[in-house]
Amino acid sequence: MGPARWRWNARWDWPVGSPRGCRRGRRQRRVNRTSPSARRMGMFQPADDRIPPMQSFSRRSLLVGTAATAAVIGSGLPASARTSGTTSHPEPINIRDIRAAITRLIGRDDVFSIRKLTPQPGEADAFEIDTFEGRVLLSGTSGVATISAFHWWLKYVAGQHLSTNGDRISLPATLPLPTAKIRMSTELTERYAYNFTVFGYTSPWWTWSDWERELDYLAASGTNRALALIGMERVWYDTFLDFGMDELAVRQWIAQPALQPWQWYGETTGYDENASGYSGPVSVDLMDRRVELGEKIVQRMRSLNITPVFPAFTGQVPDQAFADLHPDTHIPAQGDYAGHPRPYWLDTTEALYAPVAARFYEAQTALFGKTTHYSGDLFHEVDTDGLPAVLDGANLGDAAKAVQDELERAVPGATWLLQGWQHNPQLEVLNAVDENRVIVLDLDSDDSRKWEDTEAYWGVPWCWGTIQNFGGRLGMFGNLIEPGRTFPQVRTATRRKRLVGSAMVLEGTHNNPVVADLLGEMTWRRTSVDLEPWILGYAKRRYGSDDPHAAAAWKILLRTAYSYASTGHSTGEGPFETPFAAWPTLNLRSASNFGPNEWRYDPAEFAPVLGEMLAVAPAVRSLPTYRYDLVDVTRQILANRGRLLHKKLREAYEAGDRQGLTRHSNRFLRALDLSSQILATDRNWLLGPWLESAKAWGGNAEESHLLEWNARSILTIWTEKALGGGGLHDYANRDWQGLLGSYYKPRWQRFLTALPGTISTGVEPDLEAEWDQHGLTWTQQTETYPTQPTGDPYTVASQIASELAGDPV
Numbered sequence: 061m062g063p064a065r066w067r068w069n070a071r072w073d074w075p076v077g078s079p080r081g082c083r084r085g086r087r088q089r090r091v092n093r094t095s096p097s098a099r100r101m102g103m104f105q106p107a108d109d110r111i112p113p114m115q116s117f118s119r120r121s122l123l124v125g126t127a128a129t130a131a132v133i134g135s136g137l138p139a140s141a142r143t144s145g146t147t148s149h150p151e152p153i154n155i156r157d158i159r160a161a162i163t164r165l166i167g168r169d170d171v172f173s174i175r176k177l178t179p180q181p182g183e184a185d186a187f188e189i190d191t192f193e194g195r196v197l198l199s200g201t202s203g204v205a206t207i208s209a210f211h212w213w214l215k216y217v218a219g220q221h222l223s224t225n226g227d228r229i230s231l232p233a234t235l236p237l238p239t240a241k242i243r244m245s246t247e248l249t250e251r252y253a254y255n256f257t258v259f260g261y262t263s264p265w266w267t268w269s270d271w272e273r274e275l276d277y278l279a280a281s282g283t284n285r286a287l288a289l290i291g292m293e294r295v296w297y298d299t300f301l302d303f304g305m306d307e308l309a310v311r312q313w314i315a316q317p318a319l320q321p322w323q324w325y326g327e328t329t330g331y332d333e334n335a336s337g338y339s340g341p342v343s344v345d346l347m348d349r350r351v352e353l354g355e356k357i358v359q360r361m362r363s364l365n366i367t368p369v370f371p372a373f374t375g376q377v378p379d380q381a382f383a384d385l386h387p388d389t390h391i392p393a394q395g396d397y398a399g400h401p402r403p404y405w406l407d408t409t410e411a412l413y414a415p416v417a418a419r420f421y422e423a424q425t426a427l428f429g430k431t432t433h434y435s436g437d438l439f440h441e442v443d444t445d446g447l448p449a450v451l452d453g454a455n456l457g458d459a460a461k462a463v464q465d466e467l468e469r470a471v472p473g474a475t476w477l478l479q480g481w482q483h484n485p486q487l488e489v490l491n492a493v494d495e496n497r498v499i500v501l502d503l504d505s506d507d508s509r510k511w512e513d514t515e516a517y518w519g520v521p522w523c524w525g526t527i528q529n530f531g532g533r534l535g536m537f538g539n540l541i542e543p544g545r546t547f548p549q550v551r552t553a554t555r556r557k558r559l560v561g562s563a564m565v566l567e568g569t570h571n572n573p574v575v576a577d578l579l580g581e582m583t584w585r586r587t588s589v590d591l592e593p594w595i596l597g598y599a600k601r602r603y604g605s606d607d608p609h610a611a612a613a614w615k616i617l618l619r620t621a622y623s624y625a626s627t628g629h630s631t632g633e634g635p636f637e638t639p640f641a642a643w644p645t646l647n648l649r650s651a652s653n654f655g656p657n658e659w660r661y662d663p664a665e666f667a668p669v670l671g672e673m674l675a676v677a678p679a680v681r682s683l684p685t686y687r688y689d690l691v692d693v694t695r696q697i698l699a700n701r702g703r704l705l706h707k708k709l710r711e712a713y714e715a716g717d718r719q720g721l722t723r724h725s726n727r728f729l730r731a732l733d734l735s736s737q738i739l740a741t742d743r744n745w746l747l748g749p750w751l752e753s754a755k756a757w758g759g760n761a762e763e764s765h766l767l768e769w770n771a772r773s774i775l776t777i778w779t780e781k782a783l784g785g786g787g788l789h790d791y792a793n794r795d796w797q798g799l800l801g802s803y804y805k806p807r808w809q810r811f812l813t814a815l816p817g818t819i820s821t822g823v824e825p826d827l828e829a830e831w832d833q834h835g836l837t838w839t840q841q842t843e844t845y846p847t848q849p850t851g852d853p854y855t856v857a858s859q860i861a862s863e864l865a866g867d868p869v
Contacts, residue, residue, distance in 0.1 A: 186245035203365030250561025281580030291354025311341035337773035372436035398786035421470035457492030506542035525563035532568020535635025632656030644811030747798030
């Protein structure tokens with residue numbers, strides 16, 4: 061995941077031996093692949109009584125497409141309990157922890173009775189909502205199920221609302237009781253959350269208060285597996301110090317926090333010959349403070365019955381420095397990713413891999429304890445043609461089996477999560493491993509549907525996933541159709557084979573909250589959702605009244621912004637992006653290199669939504685949920701207007717109309733300025749909190765500046781190397797106040813000022829080198845931005861609507 065997408069071999073990776081693959085003195089010589097060099101490290105040598113390696117099973121020799129599969133599916137037991145290494149018996153619930161979560165979410169828990177529920181045949185998890193002695197009775201088969209029962213009651217009995225972007229809680233002293241018992245259940249044992257990239261695009265600077273709320277919301281949404289990545293970089297540090305590495309060299313290899321997700325993917329490192337916004341050395345103090353936070357996250361997950369998912373060790377090591385210490389071991393260089401040299405790969409079939417993996421899991425366990433689920437891929441975003449170069453003679457199936465064997469030795473019975481993305485996992489991998497200890501997360505089931513192309517991953521347990529958001533980019537957009545309508549159908553289709561769960565793997569979260577709301581419900585819904593009445597109920601809960609104008613607005617949004625359905629990943633990723641974030645050009649398509657090049661909907665059909673939002677009853681206008689949505693709608697109206705005005709100025713340029721060009725250029729910049737005005741009215745849309753949160757993690761002024769550099773870079777240039785030909789500039793663009801005015805607007809001002817001077821030639825000015833330099837300069841600046849909103853959203857949005865009405869496009 062991440063940005064490489066479908067063009068890996070053509071754009072970003074170069075085979076070892078090519079000019080880019082030879083960077084930094086990468087070794088090209090072959091080595092003795094059977095060397096016992098690692099065995100001389102006695103303290104990490106496998107003991108004689110260790111669990112023997114697991115047997116390999118061929119996909120063709122098991123249940124794929126056979127009568128045995130049908131027999132298992134029809135047995136009445138949860139699919140995942142029958143076909144993977146997970147258990148069908150949830151952990152014991154802790155009523156005290158459940159009450160604490162409810163209290164954190166709504167401020168009280170005194171009026172709920174809570175009890176343990178026994179699952180019925182065919183149920184992996186279930187909850188009931190009933191009454192007991194005049195109180196609301198919540199029953200669940202697990203902590204997650206019980207908190208989900210509370211959330212379902214809150215929505216469908218009490219009519220209240222929780223979200224990642226605003227709550228509406230206004231409960232009476234006497235809580236409403238259900239008129240009849242409600243029972244919901246799921247056959248899905250795995251309900252996974254988090255793309256690795258979330259830890260770069262959304263949460264790298266979060267503190268405990270952010271995580272505490274986040275985890276409660278995950279549990280309330282039915283999530284029972286969640287990736288835990290904060291502080292895990294310390295595991296690398298502790299591991300490689302014990303294999304002869306210089307302490308500073310290890311810290312130099314570890315990237316700064318916002319780029320660490322791609323280091324776990326085996327795509328980047330912190331090594332850079334120059335100072336940069338991502339480069340190490342990471343301080344020990346920063347790692348320790350992140351470990352402290354990570355421990356709290358993991359502990360809270362466990363208390364809520366959410367299984368933490370830890371990163372697995374798939375062989376990434378600190379490059380040439382590590383390879384030089386082990387010259388008789390096969391440790392090939394890995395080419396480049398987006399201009400970044402990938403970390404070297406310790407061939408997992410080499411003798412040295414076993415003790416390094418053992419030390420990795422030992423260090424991880426010492427810091428965070430053990431878990432049951434571990435995630436990590438071999439050669440992430442490397443296509444089939446590129447595999448020979450990165451394997452450098454190693455066997456892919458043997459490499460995968462070695463990874464699983466060492467995980468099993470360290471954590472007997474552990475489940476290895478693999479990502480179904482682009483060309484991974486290869487059939488060769490799945491044929492080599494014990495499939496009953498593997499689950500494939502099909503990241504893009506709601507669009508590319510890779511599971512269909514692979515016959516449900518050739519019979520391996522898998523999860524139906526939704527990615528939807530890329531880079532954390534903003535823009536009103538969501539795919540409600542596939543999870544709401546298609547997913548329930550998949551869950552009963554025989555071609556699903558060993559479907560065991562769902563996966564919410566958005567690259568960036570905390571935007572388009574309606575998407576998360578529906579996804580959380582689909583764990584418990586076994587039939588397709590009629591989306592119009594569902595979204596009207598959503599609006600009623602979010603705003604606290606059955607307002608006709610709010611209902612009309614959300615009907616429009618359902619027909620436009622939230623109407624996307626699967627196109628086979630053929631029309632670009634995410635929303636039709638704001639033009640303001642794009643590199644200025646007359647041939648404007650997408651702001652990022654992977655966004656859609658055409659409208660997702662007719663902007664004229666979207667336009668009336670602002671008027672409807674402004675016409676809601678006065679009682680609604682002060683709600684934080686409404687204010688967030690009003691800012692989002694107004695922002696989107698202005699982004700759409702920017703697109704239409706850009707077309708006008710291009711037409712004026714092509715017609716040689718200088719006056720028209722000047723007029724439409726000014727109107728375009730005015731739309732950008734109006735966007736900044738409306739964004740300034742809500743804290744969710746400010747750049748300042750992002751930067752100040754990053755700086756607050758610094759242990760001293762120098763580190764705070766470095767982390768601010770890191771935070772600025774990931775949103776704009778991504779990294780210095782990615783900017784220089786990597787194609788990732790503005791991949792994580794944001795419609796944020798502060799970013800529009802200080803970063804995007806100067807580019808457009810420069811371009812639109814230069815544009816009239818080229819009308820006679822018809823060749824627009826080539827200023828890309830200036831955009832590069834502008835990005836490098838801006839990311840190193842230290843200008844501060846507001847962290848608190850100014851102005852009233854309703855007042856500002858009303859003024860904008862009036863201005864636009866007087867100046868139609």
